[in-house]
Amino acid sequence: MKRRAVVTGIGAVAPGGVGREAFWDLLSAGRTATRRISMFNPSAFRSQIAAEVDFDPRAAGLSAQDVRRMDRAAQFAVVSTREALADSGVELAGVDPGRVGVSIGSAVGCTMGLEQEYEVLSDGGRKWLVDHSYGVPHLYGYMVPSTLAAEVAYEVAAEGTVALISTGCTSGLDAVGHGMQLIEEGSADVVLAGATDAPLSPITSACFDAITATSPNNDDAAHASRPFDARRDGFVLGEGCAVLVLEDEEAARRRGAHIYARLSGFGARSNAFHMTGLKPDGREMAEAIRVALDGAELNASDVDYINAHGSGTKQNDRHETAAFKRALKQRAYEVPVSSIKSMVGHSLGAIGAIEVAACALALDRQVVPPTANLHHPDPECDLDYVPLVAREHRMDAVLSVGSGFGGFQSAMVLTRP
Known part of the structure; x- marks a missing residue:
């Protein structure tokens, strides 16, 4: 019988609320989470709005050391993974670690950590030759996008296929597709699949300003994202993460899991x-x-x-x-x-x-x-x-x-x- 991948757990850190139910409440109510950027002063930019996540990493269960080590995007991924696992009820202790996989997507990796560290190392951009001695011990991890997938693998002790998928704005869809294929081909029995990005930084705003892709409707941020509307004038940046627990359908049914979708x-x-x-x-x-x-x-x-x-x-x-x-x-x-x-x-x-x-x-x-x-x-x-x-x-x-x-x-x- 052909193996089929099913979703048995969902974790989300998204604009409008942390957690799967807060995310769904926002969507089903038709509320918007777009607003003026608060994470930095956006006054110099054409587009000054975004959909930010109200995220407190300590309140979300991360330790002070976790927060110091991980970029914001990695923090989102770990918190989402924990929620997805709890939702699925799968006991990874009973699964061969070599049969647990991770497929995480990201377009821009650890953007916020990199920009913050560059600002420190270059003394606010004043020094062309940066002084590496001011860098945090985990700076290399910020430079390598696969860090995001590795953090999820550490969290779940996955020893199977672990991959970072980066295909621009289809990264998340492609990462879930890769996880689906791992289940179907029999390479894994459980896959943590999803994607994370925390791109709300001056460098990202500058890049999209340069090609006028983002909305300049700063005076009405709540209504600036208007897909399919005749008055639309660009997209609104956001941040967030979703991680899904994928399993083989027959195995999920045998353990009585709630299956959201195939x-x-x-x-x-x-x-x-x-x-x-x-x-x-x-x-x-x-x-x-x-x-x-x-x-x-x-x-x-x-x-x-x-x-x-x-x-x-x-x-x-x-x-x-x-x-x-x-x-x-x-x-x-x-x-x-x-x-x-x-x-x-x-x-x-x-x-x-x-x-x-x-x-x-x-x-x-x-x-x-x-x-x-x-x-x-x-x-x-x-x-x-x-x-x-x-x-x-x-x-x-x-x-x-x-x-x-x-x-x-x-x-x-x-x-x-």
Whole structure:
């Protein structure tokens, strides 16, 4: 019998609240967590808003030594992992450590730790030749993105496959897809899969300001993230993490685990076209959707909800709409579509895993999260984008997609167990 990967635990550190239930409460209520940046003075930047996590690492159970050693993104990952394990009820003590894997995604690694240390080592940028003697003992760890996956592996004593997936804004979706494949091929019995990014720093703001990708709607931060709205003017940065416990379905059933969803299909493609540009026909995303549906042994007519990338840029939203129509034909006009980035912002590499967590919860609770702030639909985006209010809806199969700088296009199908 073919092995199937299922989600048995969910942990989240997300804007609007720490923990899985706080995250779901925000989404189902259609609230936004976007606001003026408080983590540094953003006055010098074009876009001064973000979706921040109100996160106290000590209150979340990390020790003073943990906080000193780990970048904020790593802290998110460890706290999310602990919640996901507790939720799943899996006893790792009874699992061969060589059969426990980790697949963590991140687009920008330990950005905050690196920027803070550079500021110290360069004396606020005044010295071209930095003085390494001022660096913290863990500076090397900040420079190596795989540190994030290693911290999760240390937490769960995983001795199987441990990987850091970095594919831009599809990192989270791709990391969960990799974890799914480890279960299916028999390389692991339990995988901690997800993604984390804590990019809210001056260097990140400067980079996105330079290409005018982020929203300058600083006077109305709560409504600045407006996917599929005719007045949208860019995405809103965010931060956060989601980690899922993945297991083989038969093993999960034998131990009586609560199964949120089955990961039934995954597909990834590249447009080999442009670092930030997208072709208007959405062909590569449509192809990723086709591969994911084929893997799930489903047809377009079986899709009951689409969790869109929905970044809130004019280019992306039109590209995605075209991809849905190309892949799903008439079904694209019949199925609800929504973007949670309207509420939690765009946390770069982490968002794909956060969206998979949202899809698993949506399937489990049979509720479609809304697209907040969608008051003036773009005529070119003419699908059912579930504006403003969550919707109870029968779902057996959910499609989640991601699109990333560099031309990455990914799609995953989740089904009811």
